[in-house]
Amino acid sequence: MPQGMLLVISGPSGVGKTTITHHVERDLNGVFSVSVTTRSKTPADTEGRDYFFVSPRKFEQMRDGGELLEWAEVYEGLCYGTPLAPVQQAIEAGRLMILEIDVEGAVQIKKKMPEAFSLFVLPPNEKVLLERLRKRAREDEALIQRRFAKAKAEIIRAWECGIYDEFVVNRDLDHAVKEAVALVRSEMFLRGG
Ligand code: 5GP
Helix, strand or coil: CCCCEEEEEECCCCCCHHHHHHHHHHHCCCEECCEEECCCCCCCCCECCCEEECCHHHHHHHHHCCCEEEEEEEECCEEEEEEHHHHHHHHHCCCEEEEECCHHHHHHHHHHCCCCEEEEEECCCHHHHHHHHHHHCCCCHHHHHHHHHHHHHHHHHHHHHCCCCEEEECCCHHHHHHHHHHHHHHHHHHCCC
């Protein structure tokens, strides 16, 4: 049975990483890792598909019980983590397992599993990033500015931490999707998958 591959995709909010992730998943027959989170469910979320929504107490139990491969407090007071068991199962079954997680989580993954392949999705420039955050328009300006500052800090952290194998610039979504799929496919090919 061939060994599977662990793929980490990160990028700031508003950069199109979820769309890219889902295309990679579909085109390369990957498995999307459903994270647990303590944030509240929104109408756009489906329990068990986008996230497993859990209480802070349950999250702590899972974390302390060794059920999470990595975890991070992504927003103040809101924790996100990757359940370990599905990752182990997918890798053992020779599948491509895809984690869409933040930089702190990706750093933990690379420490534990250096063979993981990691992509970071970048906006073409700051102006476009701010426009995309505004277009989402579900938040007030102060919150948009906070997200913008966080996104810029996350990009700098991604460059500095040195754990990302590739950076994909999303100038045009179709092009970025094709590039991400080609990079992951090439890596699988090189590893003999
Ligand atoms: P959102 O709440 O907008 O869906 O996601 C917020 C952020 O949390 C995104 O940047 C996403 O990549 C990150 N995230 C989602 N799941 C996990 C996880 O399991 N672990 C870590 N470290 N970050 C996650």
